[in-house]
Amino acid sequence: MSISDEFAFIKDIQPNRLFHEDKVVGIGDDAALVSLEDGYEKIVCVDTMVEDVHFTRQTMAPFDIGYKALAANISDVAAMGGYPMYYLVSITIPKSWEPEELKEIYDGMKQLGDQYEMDLIGGDTTSGKTMVLSVFVIGKVENGKRLLRSNAKEDDVVFVSGTLGNAAGGLDILLHNRPVAYQSLVDKHQQPKPQVALGRILSNYGRVSLNDVSDGLASELLEIAEASQVDILINKETIPISDDLRDYNPDKALTWAMTGGEDFELVGSIPAADWGSLYEECMASGIKITKIGSVQSGQGQVFLKTDEGLQKLKKEGYNHFNRSKE
């Protein structure tokens, strides 16, 4: 893309209207200005996707790249119990990308952002050899309602939303050019849904520890256990796995669920006394939530209970395209 194209492109991606028009000024100026209501804390996070590391042209359409980069950030806001409000985008563009493809990246962000009435309020456009997409999201949560990893306590119920491992299964299908008989898995890799509604429900409970599943269940639980200085025991039989994933690859389904990552479900803990009420509320809202274990006194370890006994889990994250070496 040439520099003159770039000016046209920036005009092209600027939003015509803002959801939070009364709270934003200065777009197109040196920086954006946003005003805030009293009584809220501001949530800020950043997530970056790099070509050939987090995606390839084969596994993700431009629309999906934008969608997923914003989804990963919204998921971080959801994991704090908050609402997303604004985003800024820094994009590094190789010459090989066409303006139409770049527009699709922004369309992907816009489609997801519109669902949450999020405004694109700034960014930076640079050229470079590799496509790098950094999205910064600003959200808010009422004072006192934030949900931290360090909130877990002994005897809490450990829960997770949705089903796990689907995104990893979807990536496996894409990397091996398998016929797409399991579109739900591919969709989960390309256009994961952040769990903002569940985060908001959870923010109304007195004490909840929470993480989003970006790096795999084992890794997320270890972060909660370490931050809260507790142990967590989960039961293999209760890990929620979709029928599609079991059907696609029964041998790897559990591994993907435990270490696959990028499902962007929420995992956390809540006092046992609140579990019944939370479960009912989620059922009524059409949100799948599953009790998978409990919090115990300890020093930050996570154990998986299987028929063979207890297995201590390690921080095995999602190694993106390294998995293709399997």
Add this chain to the structure above:
Amino acid sequence: MSISDEFAFIKDIQPNRLFHEDKVVGIGDDAALVSLEDGYEKIVCVDTMVEDVHFTRQTMAPFDIGYKALAANISDVAAMGGYPMYYLVSITIPKSWEPEELKEIYDGMKQLGDQYEMDLIGGDTTSGKTMVLSVFVIGKVENGKRLLRSNAKEDDVVFVSGTLGNAAGGLDILLHNRPVAYQSLVDKHQQPKPQVALGRILSNYGRVSLNDVSDGLASELLEIAEASQVDILINKETIPISDDLRDYNPDKALTWAMTGGEDFELVGSIPAADWGSLYEECMASGIKITKIGSVQSGQGQVFLKTDEGLQKLKKEGYNHFNRSKE
């Protein structure tokens, strides 16, 4: 850098203490949370530096890369009249970079950030083929004090801080491996100083239009003229150029001053009635400020007055390493 190095690296760059400790929670969680005093608008901006586009290993030490990436953002906050407070860093790291060099990038940010009591509150670390450094800065400005590009009006005095073109001259020295007899020019390219103090002084005046000189004086003035729907007339003889720059290359000094960019000085306009007071206040604070022209009624054009008459200026930005083709 391997993944295990990466975990150690992230620990290494985490700040030991926070300037705004009472206002920040959740670092190391999914996102950072910051609380705000009432009566302020939040300023947000992002700036990205890409290897071989904005810098090379030859022209910038790792320390300088970090310093300058943060400086560019602080300059955007200064151009709104605000204080910088927090920063988040997304860094894409090629395998060829050593952990010590990466640490130096963060040291460069920290040295500058500490001057403004800024806290590093989050980020993302990814691998990739090219070094890409995106810095996201959050600042604040009192309600009603923001300084927008669209504030210029007929008969305003047009001013600029410091001297212009030094960063472009410094880059020229570095690209041609010239003996460094003009360290002030090289310093301006590698470690530019954002003009926060001047932005704060200006925020106390009733109406000021303001931009920072990131893309060159001509381009910045055109942005003000367009946003304010006025014309701007500047006088060639009054453009402030340093003795070092005139001495280094008398033929190119004016061109660099007009189109060089990355000086991160502030340029803007103020009612003529306020100019005397502003000039006195800047003198008293040791800030060089120069009247370079005036605002006239018009539709967004900028003219340079020379001995040969009026020259209409075009939006010629800073083309980074394209200039080496000159």
